[in-house]
Amino acid sequence: MELIGQSAKCVVLLLLTAVSVQSVFVEPPQPITSLRSMAESQTRLPCRYQVQAGEKVVQATWYKELPDGSKEQIITAHFRDGHTEFGRYSGRVRFEGGSPTENSALLILSTEESDEGSYACHISTFPNGNFERHITLTVWILPISSLEPVVLEEGQSFRLAASCRAVGRPPPLLSWDTDLPGQSSNRSNVGGSVSSYFSLHPLRSMNGKRLDCLVWHPGLEQPRRISNSLVVHYPPDATISADTDDWFAGLENAELVCSSGGNPKPDNITWTRGGGALPDGASVIGGRLVFGRALRLNDSGVYECVVRNKVGAGKTEYKLAVTETSHRTSPIDNQLLIIIGAAAGALVMVLVIVVLLVNRYHRHRNKKLERELSEKTEEINSFSRQASFRRLNSVSTDSRVPPEDYTMLRVDSRMKNSEMSLAQQEEGAEPREPDPGQPREGDPTPPEEEWAPTPSAEEEQDNDDTDSSSYQISEALTNHFYYSNGVLRPKPHSNAILLHPRGQII
Incomplete structure (x- = not known):
């Protein structure tokens, strides 16, 4: 124990x-x-x-x-x-x-x-x-994915266009990247696989458009893209074209070209004229109808091109009218027109240049004349001012009469003579009353006033000149002087030189 x-x-x-x-x-x-x-x-x-x-x-x-x-x-x-x-x-x-x-x-x-x-x-x-x-x-498990496209035909009803499948752990998610109008549906299967289906109503305008499947999974940094383009088959559309519309007898290397669309590409092209055989010398090479000889008048007619693919057929017509002569201008005429047009353009350009040069020359010459005229005008004005100054300085300096009074008397005398001259010119030969202020013929000579200065030889010469040119002096006095309070005064002027009665420049 x-x-x-x-x-x-x-x-x-x-x-x-x-x-x-x-x-x-x-x-x-x-x-x-x-x-x-x-x-x-x-x-x-x-x-x-x-x-x-x-x-x-x-x-x-x-x-x-x-x-x-x-x-x-x-x-x-x-x-x-x-x-x-x-x-x-x-x-x-x-x-x-x-x-x-x-x-x-x-x-x-x-x-x-x-x-x-x-x-x-x-x-x-x-x-x-x-x-x-x-x-x-x-x-x-990273997804294993696949996409199965479906070939569609124009005119079919609403149907499946593509299906996308993926398997992974955890189960992935599927979506579609497209601009096509349609509907998608998803389905999960046993074992972690998923499927997605995209359906639409097929049209030829949808052919070749993007229809990509995107696979989403937590083990992927970004979705996996499976690229795909929608395939829609449709019958061809035929069109006939030509390098010229000037069909005339004798035209070499004439041909008509039949073009067609369609998906898949057409594998059969046939040509007929009026539903029958082609004229002699015309052959079909691919989509072209080639005339291996010069064009004839009897080649005119309605030509028909028919193209076919496995979906359907398309056809079109072209009316060929052959004339005896060409209705277009020859290359030589075209070259002549080009030369004439170029020459006319060059001539217009030369004329424009000449007009510009002449205009420039005249402007330059006018400016020069204006400058010379301005200089001459200034020179004349300067000479006029100097002459006026000399004449005013020539007035007598008699001590018995003040210079300003003598100047005023002399100007007054000239003014009266000018007025008399103007009156005589206006009345002509008509008689007029004598001026009571002037001495009459036969009257005794009035005695000289004691204050009147004795005129010198130069003054007498000036009086003679004044009598002979009274009209000009009157005009000058009228333009350059005015009366104020019984006194004749000079009119203001930008170029005038004002003198004091004693001869001093103001």
Whole structure:
């Protein structure tokens, strides 16, 4: 009994010792960790134990935990016996480090979908016992996708234009990138595959338009694009063209060209004239109707071109009317017209240049004449001012009469003589009453006033000149002087020189 009691005490001590010892893992730090990997890629399952003082890792082992609770051994490494791989994992796994007891991370070289599940890293130490870390692995499969186009024909009812399919883990998403008016529908299938269908009403204008399928998956940085162009078949449209519309007898190398659209490209082109055979010398080369000889008057008629593809046929007509002569001008006439037009253009340009030069010359000459006229006018004005100054300075300086009074008397005398002369010219030979202010013939000569100065020879000459040119002086006085308070005063002028009665320039 005592032995049994001592054994029980030892077991309890061992259990307490095991409970008191805590494991130290560098990675993963948590007891349970989740990871994700891609199929057909390398997967790393981390496991690194940090030994304590006096502790040693004896063995490291990886297990896969099965759904029924059992464990499947993958690989093990003993500090003395080395490592061993088991079952289907042989050749597919290995330890990351060269010393598995120090770095026990597991590498799955090519991950498969079946590798998804829970894994355990078991570390056996001495003297502290065993420790574990659990890792849950999720395996993603990049989608495998495909697109199946459908060839449509114009005139068909609303129908499927293309279908897109993809398989992956997790299941991908599908969409369409197109400007075509249509409808799409998606469907999920067992095993992670999805399908998308695009339907529309086909028209020839849709042919060649973009209809791309986009595959979305969390394992892809951006959606995968499957490029596709819609194919719509439609019958051809025939058209006939020609290099000229001047058909005349004798025309060489005459031909008609039949063009056609359509999808697919037409594989048959036929020519007829009026529903019958072509004229002699005309042959069909591809889509061209070629006359291998000079054109004749009897080649006139209605020519028909018919083009066909596997969808349908198209036809068109061309009325060819051959005339005896050409209604177009010859190349020589065209060249002559071009030469005449060029010469006329050159002549007009020369005339324009001549007119511009003459106009410039006249402007320059007018400016020169204006400048010379201005200089002459200034010179005449200067001479006139100098002559007036000299005549005013020639007035007598008799001390008995003040110079200003004598000047006024002399101007007054000239003014009266000018008025008399003007009156005589206006009345002609008609008699007029004598001026009471003037001496009559036969009257005694009035005595000279004491203040009147004795005229000099120069003054007498001036009086004679004044009598002979009274009209001119009258005009000059009228233009340049005016009466004010019984005094004759000069009119203001921009070029006038004002003189003081004593001969000083103001």
